[in-house]
Amino acid sequence: MDCLPYVEFYIACNPPLQARGVEQEQLILEILYEPDVPWFKVFTFTERQHEVIDIIGGCLSRVIGDCCIADGPFEDPSNLHVRRELTLPWAKLFLSRDYHDKGTRDEHKYPFDMQALSYKQTWTRLLRVKGYTLEKLFGLFDRWRHLGFPNSLDMLQEILGCYVSHNLGGTRLYIGSNVGEYAITKAVGILDNLLECTVSISNHLHHLIYVKNTGNTRFVYKCLSHIGLLQTTYIPIYTPLQDNQAECRLLKSAATVRTARKNNGNWASDPTTYPCKGGLKTNFTEPFSAFSGYKLRTKTASSISSLMKKVEHIILQSPNLTAGRTESKSSDAVAASTEGLIPNVPLDDNISCRPSPRLSNEDALEAEDLISFDECVSRNRVQTSSMEQKSLLDDDCSSLLPTNCLSMPFVNVAISSTLSSSSSSSSSSSSSSSYVYEQDTEQPQPLPSARTDCLVSPGRSRTTSTSRLTQMTGKAKGLLKDRVLSLASMMQFAPGYAAIRLQFGRFYMVNLAPGEVAVLEGSYRRMPDVLKNLEEATASDNLRFSTLLSTIGPDAEAMVGASTSTTEPKWVKPTIQVIVQVECSYQGETFYVEINVDTFDYTCRGPNIEVAYALLHCPQYAWDMKMCADSAKNLDTSVIHRSFGQIIVNSLHIIAMPDGNSLFELTANETLGLSVEGAAMRHVAKYSNTTRRDSHLSIVMTQKLSPSVMRDNRRRWSVPERQSRSKPKMWYEAYLSSSEIEKALEGNSTLSIGDRSSWNSQDLISQDCFSTLYESALEMMSSLDKIGQYNDNGQLNECGLIFGDSMAEEDARKGPTEFW
Incomplete structure (x- = not known):
């Protein structure tokens, strides 16, 4: 360049x-x-x-x-x-x-073009954090961009409501405004919060490994097919349709982490396998009992013509109205403070697609x-x-200083490069301590015995686990506390509908080199090496976590029965909620209208963005767990999105079918630019824990709805009759949540970009809100090995693709040359 x-x-x-x-x-x-x-x-x-x-x-x-x-010349002191x-x-x-x-x-x-501004201040906190520049501040918000976080100087000005310039090194910002001193003070507070959030992101470590007994343990990478988990593992649910085939190919050669111990002086990997028992059709199994008696209410559609005229009037008045009130206020402030200096640049919602030059870490001043x-x-x-x-x-x-780093302050060229966080360096310093042990426990219990009227029993698992199953050492709790505290610290700055929950699922790695995978024998690794590899796989997007546990009801029953003793159940008093989620598109932006089919109340939100996570690998079990922190933009503050949501709700017509299913009919009128791209129905059963009142288990059944042909500007959506093997249309997930954490995160829905929540991460840690989730999950792990054994994704149970073609083989396949 x-x-x-x-x-x-x-x-x-x-x-x-x-x-x-x-x-x-x-x-x-x-x-x-x-x-x-x-x-x-x-x-x-x-x-x-x-x-x-x-x-x-x-x-x-x-x-x-x-x-x-x-000795200088004498001067009159009075002059x-x-x-x-x-x-x-x-x-x-x-x-x-x-x-x-x-x-x-x-x-x-201050730069020359800021001389006319009445209020000015210099922000120098980037100089106090080694290696941080404005470019890195933008780059580390990669996961947060769909929430509205800045990736350019123009977006930063929109958020701050002030004129902003910078030095070439990107380490000093000049802030100016004509609005008042309070505007400068507010802008400095936002910048301080953005920097603190960025530091939390860059220092966060994503991985821990949990083993159930102490001793000299090492780890190996093994193919999913070698331990029987290939056919029962589905690709992540929200994989784009165009990427399904590629993800299935990667799944065939995927590997996961297993333990290894010394046997007669030699290292040997854990021989445990998890056999696949073949796919079962949903119709041939018992439904999940929590949902079996639920009947959807019917509803007739109401008129939407007046709403359509209202939205058309809104669009004509404000053609760029695609954001909420918070963004509009910021835009007005920028216009007032920079009058006569730069044009008012509207907020670009498609912020992840801006190409830009990259800036190396060495360019910092x-x-x-x-x-x-x-x-x-x-x-x-x-x-x-x-x-x-x-x-x-x-x-x-x-x-x-290099001349090609950043723009001149008075030229005002936007900075928009993406700089990946170097978490591997920080992981190596503390990875040696990222070991979570547990004392030897009882063997995993099978699923309940079969009933005569069901191929797989929906009864509860009768394990004999006690509450002392997962008494973790102080060191292990400290490690978990560090990861979770880092995650919670980030969520203090996450605006929108935020959630922190512990999700059950299966971890696997893709694009792993053949020499890294153990077949009969392999490379036995120490903990620091494994954790370093896992962090690198995270940064290079080679790590997957599938939350799809099963497609049949009996597995959901077994999830509820996990960790239940013979005397009393652990999870009781389920509350049922059914949501119809309608995926919409407007001006290239995807958003969701979620309708409660009992009350027909609705919310409008953006796509769910995972902003942080802490993955607890369980190499001695079939499943892993992941503390997920995600958020979705709150679009209920947007007039146009709320109006679109009301159009969707009014147009909804629910028809009861003779077979017990329901048919959904929605508008397909796209004259306003609103289009319905998809629909799904989500059943949620939320259980309470009998010993930990703050802990809740949620079993979620999701059904993708298939569209019919459009007629008279309307389209029907129904539950598909046939299931796809590689990507099911109906599936079960499970996660744990805390009522205290949910209550604290409610305030995030009204946060603006750069604001900080009123709750404190240390307070949640001190109340043991997170430790109760992990303890409840670890009690369940030994009972979950049988979950998903009837899954069938259609992949052959072999690992042939792990060994790629040599150069001679690849050339031979391209032409008539015979290879032998």
Whole structure:
């Protein structure tokens, strides 16, 4: 990429120069004075950089030389303005009134195009966090962008409601506004919160491994097919339709983590397998008892013509009205504060598709980027580093800041590159301690014995597990606490409909090199190596977690019966809720209208975005668990989305069919730009724990609805008669939740971007809200091995694709050459 025509570099000088101590030369575009630190910045043309260095070098040499004269000419003390001071001792500078009075040095501290703004402030907190730049601040919000978090300078201005500029290094922001001092104060608070959220994201570690007994244990990667889990594992539910075939191919060669122990002096992997018993059709099994007696209410459609006219009027009035009230207020504030400076740029909802240059970590400003004339400068005064500074007159200009990093402050070019977080480095430092042990426990119990009227019994699992099954050591609890505290800290800044829950599912890795996978024998790894690989797989998108547990009701019954003793059940008093979820599209934006079919109340939300997680691998069991933190944009604050939601609800017609199923009819009128892309029905049974009142188990049955041909601007949606083997249309999931956590997260729905929730992550940790979830889940793990044994995804139970073709084989397959 060609270099920018401008260059920015820093000049250090001690004693510090007064603002008038540097003459403005013709070749220098702009000098920004920073009175709180012993340096100032120079902006000039790239091709004239060396000339400028020579000019300033000579100028400063003369200034410092004049100031160092031991016996200067006598001056009348009463005439303080006879001699213009070019330098000023630190003590005198700090005691002077000008130093503490706001605005006295603004013309020298801020870019030229900000001079007309009434209120200005410099934000320098990025300098205090090593390696952080504005570019990294944008890059680490990759998962958060659909929630409205910024990925460019234009979006940041929309959120702050102020004019924003920056230095080339991206380590210092200049904020200005004409609205008032409160606008600057609010913008600084938002920036502080965004930085704190970014630090939490970059420091978060995603993985832990749980084993049920102590001892000398190592780990291996084994194919899912080698342990019997290939056919019973479905690809993740929300995989795009166009990626299904590719994901199925990756699944065939997928691997997971298993334990290994020494046997007669040699390492041997765990020989446990989980046989697949073949697929069962849903019609041939008992339904889940919690849903079997539920009957959907019927509903007739009502008129939507007046609503259509109302929405049309809204669209004509505000054609760009696609966001909520919060974004609109920010946009107005930006327009007011930057009048006459830059055009008002509307918020781009498709923020994940902006191409941009990348910025390396090495481009961050360090102390060696400063040019020093005083080799005796106190190292303590330089905030960014204690390394020795370069001389301005050195021929080696490697210390100068690269010219192609970021835009000139007064050019206002948006920064929009994506910078992936380097979590692997932090994982290596603490991965050696990421070991979770448990004492030996009883053997896993099978599913309940079969009944005569059902191929698989829907009864409860009669395990003999006790509450002491998962008494974890203090070290293990500490590790879990660290992961969960990091996750909860991030969720304090997540706006929208936020949720934290512990999801059951199956972990596997794809694109693993053949040499990494154990067949008969393999590479036996220590814990730090495994955790490092897992973090790398997370960053490279080679990790999968499928939450689809089963497609039959008896498995759901077994989930409820897991960890139940012979005396009393653990999960009781289910509350049932049925939701119809309608997937809509408007102006290229996907959103959902969720309708409660009992009350016909509805909510409008964006796609569910997983912003963070902590995955607890269970290599001695068939399933794993994952603490998920996700959020969806709250679109109930948007007038147009609420109006669209009311159109969907009014158009809904529920028809009871003779076979007991229901038929749903919805509008298909797309004259307003609203289109219905899909529909699903979700049954949720939420159970309470008899020993941990705060813990709840939710069994979720989801049914995808298939559309019919459109007639008279309406379309019918029904439960499909045939199931797809690779991606079922009906499935069960299970997760644990905490009522205290849910109550705390309710306040996130009204958060704006950059705000912070009123609840505190430490408070939730101290109340043991998270530990109760893990303890309940670990009690259930030994009873879940039989769950999903009747799944059948249609994949052959072999691992042939794990060994790729050699170059000779690949060439031979392309032409007539015979390979032998």
